Amino acid sequence: MIPFMDMCAVGERHRSATDRAIARVLDSGRLILGPESEAFEREFAAACGVRHAIGVGNGLDALTLILKASGIGPGDEVLVPANTFIATALAVTATGATPVWVEPDPVTYTIDVAAAQRSIGPRTRAIIAVHLFGLLCDMDALQELADRHGLILVEDAAQAHGARRDARAAGAFGHAAGFSFYPTKNLGAIGDAGAVTTDDDELADRVRMLRNYGSRRKSVHEVAGVNSRLDELQAAVLREKLPALEGENRRRRAIADHYRRELAQSRVLLPAPAGDDHVHHLFVIRVADRPSVVAALAERGVGTAVHYPTPVHRHPAYADSGAPALPVAETLADEILSIPMHPALSDAEVEHVAEAVRAVA
Numbered sequence: 001m002i003p004f005m006d007m008c009a010v011g012e013r014h015r016s017a018t019d020r021a022i023a024r025v026l027d028s029g030r031l032i033l034g035p036e037s038e039a040f041e042r043e044f045a046a047a048c049g050v051r052h053a054i055g056v057g058n059g060l061d062a063l064t065l066i067l068k069a070s071g072i073g074p075g076d077e078v079l080v081p082a083n084t085f086i087a088t089a090l091a092v093t094a095t096g097a098t099p100v101w102v103e104p105d106p107v108t109y110t111i112d113v114a115a116a117q118r119s120i121g122p123r124t125r126a127i128i129a130v131h132l133f134g135l136l137c138d139m140d141a142l143q144e145l146a147d148r149h150g151l152i153l154v155e156d157a158a159q160a161h162g163a164r165r166d167a168r169a170a171g172a173f174g175h176a177a178g179f180s181f182y183p184t185k186n187l188g189a190i191g192d193a194g195a196v197t198t199d200d201d202e203l204a205d206r207v208r209m210l211r212n213y214g215s216r217r218k219s220v221h222e223v224a225g226v227n228s229r230l231d232e233l234q235a236a237v238l239r240e241k242l243p244a245l246e247g248e249n250r251r252r253r254a255i256a257d258h259y260r261r262e263l264a265q266s267r268v269l270l271p272a273p274a275g276d277d278h279v280h281h282l283f284v285i286r287v288a289d290r291p292s293v294v295a296a297l298a299e300r301g302v303g304t305a306v307h308y309p310t311p312v313h314r315h316p317a318y319a320d321s322g323a324p325a326l327p328v329a330e331t332l333a334d335e336i337l338s339i340p341m342h343p344a345l346s347d348a349e350v351e352h353v354a355e356a357v358r359a360v361a
């Protein structure tokens with residue numbers, strides 16, 4: 001059986017480094033906001049090519065704190081792709097602002113820039129560009145659109161650690177970016193963790209304050225902040241794993257190339273080809289009759305998943321958001337299928353998955 005994801009196999013690649021990191025933190029006696037999180041913030045900022053990285057509790061908080069620190073709140077609208085993980089929209093809702101659903105591009109599955117432009121109204125304040133499945137959005141076009149309308153451009157980089165275009169990395173394109181280090185992400189912690197990256201000194205300072213009870217100085221609380229800190233254990237583990245990110249992304253690309261070659265003649269629709277701007281967090285194919293393909297693959301020992309079976313605006317949580325018909329997002333939700341993609345897959349496993357897909361789809 002080749003499961004869709006194998007956290008033991010993925011974790012085993014970093015086991016001794018992880019053990020070392022845990023021991024270092026326990027020996028230090030510093031568990032929250034200490035030398036490990038400070039060092040990780042410096043190292044992750046350098047990896048992204050930005051001035052600031054601020055460790056936070058998770059990816060949802062990273063996005064929420066960016067929006068709050070930017071002054072976004074009730075009465076404001078934020079453009080969000082309809083085909084994302086629900087956290088992108090929940091970050092908007094958490095500020096009291098309203099998410100406005102935007103169609104994805106039918107080829108790249110990232111936010112459709114023309115559709116985003118049509119969705120801009122007098123109350124629009126920001127656009128969240130989700131680098132979905134690991135592929136960078138069309139950031140030049142989005143930045144131009146944001147500049148023209150005076151909007152903040154936020155990257156949801158939770159699936160795109162290390163993705164690059166023209167030597168620029170995910171996290172360095174927009175005004176600020178939110179990262180998640182949830183264990184299954186390309187850079188994963190051993191629990192919940194996240195970070196905000198930005199070149200804006202003032203925004204960085206506000207996020208830093210908000211994540212720690214609205215406090216810059218001990219016992220002085222300037223605003224009603226939250227508790228969303230990156231703990232020392234997670235930071236130490238992330239520091240050990242960060243140097244391996246490039247290599248693991250290369251392995252993901254090699255697996256993607258393999259799938260692409262092996263499935264070129266099959267009837268499944270493959271993801272749009274891409275280079276360094278894709279870190280293949282997921283490998284998502286499209287099939288006409290998904291339930292039968294899922295069952296047939298399971299019979300051949302191949303696990304699959306769907307990211308995501310329901311567009312965000314169709315969840316009960318957003319049932320009364322007055323969502324329009326979004327045919328691209330809805331068709332994608334019905335047809336997409338994620339096949340195994342993680343750096344611990346062996347060549348033989350990749351070969352087996354490709355063969356199984358060729359046989360059943």
Ligand SMILES: *Cc1c(COP(=O)(O)O)cnc(C)c1O
Nearest residue numbers: 058059060085087088158180182
């Ligand atoms: C994982 C993810 C998030 C949320 O990250 P958490 O750490 O789980 O809060 C946000 N957006 C996208 C696109 C994600 O994949």
